[in-house]
Amino acid sequence: MSEDSSDTPHPEELGPHDYLRDRVDDQIRYFDSSAIRNQRSYRILKRTSIICNITTTMTIALAFTVPDEYKVTMGIVALVLSTLVLATYQWEEFENYGAKWEKFRLVAEQLRSERHLYLNKAGRYTADDATNHRSLVEAVESVIRGTDISYFSLMVEPGRRIEKRLEQGREA
Numbered sequence: 001m002s003e004d005s006s007d008t009p010h011p012e013e014l015g016p017h018d019y020l021r022d023r024v025d026d027q028i029r030y031f032d033s034s035a036i037r038n039q040r041s042y043r044i045l046k047r048t049s050i051i052c053n054i055t056t057t058m059t060i061a062l063a064f065t066v067p068d069e070y071k072v073t074m075g076i077v078a079l080v081l082s083t084l085v086l087a088t089y090q091w092e093e094f095e096n097y098g099a100k101w102e103k104f105r106l107v108a109e110q111l112r113s114e115r116h117l118y119l120n121k122a123g124r125y126t127a128d129d130a131t132n133h134r135s136l137v138e139a140v141e142s143v144i145r146g147t148d149i150s151y152f153s154l155m156v157e158p159g160r161r162i163e164k165r166l167e168q169g170r171e172a
Contacts, residue, residue, distance in 0.1 A: 015133075020119075031104045032104075035100075042097035053081075
């Protein structure tokens with residue numbers, strides 16, 4: 001039997017316990033793991049860039065102290081290292097690991113906060129259980145929906161984002 005979307009309960013049709021377990025906790029795990037994965041990639045690229053940058057400078061400085069027959073080799077090494085620096089920068093700009101790490105971490109913490117407020121009947125969750133559950137669903141789904149839009153904007157036209165930041169910098 002195939003799953004029909006009409007058979008799948010909507011978030012507001014799930015009971016509070018099921019909604020927390022099946023939707024909120026699941027989304028927290030997803031955003032946590034995505035944040036960790038993007039953080040790892042971002043840090044690898046940044047470390048590679050820093051190491052290659054420092055090594056490039058050292059290679060160029062040492063090129064002045066080596067015999068003439070090694071100067072070309074030192075130049076090639078410096079060129080390869082500086083190319084790696086540029087490649088890591090461009091790869092990060094293309095993949096946006098740092099921005100995704102930040103966004104996923106922020107969303108995971110927002111969802112955690114809503115979960116804790118709800119469980120402790122604090123903040124907006126001081127009404128009756130039905131109202132609190134409805135408020136939780138609205139808040140969580142709003143966070144997730146906002147994430148979809150933000151994530152999409154991170155992935156679309158990286159070059160336009162840079163141009164937009166430069167334009168905003170000139171206007172300020």
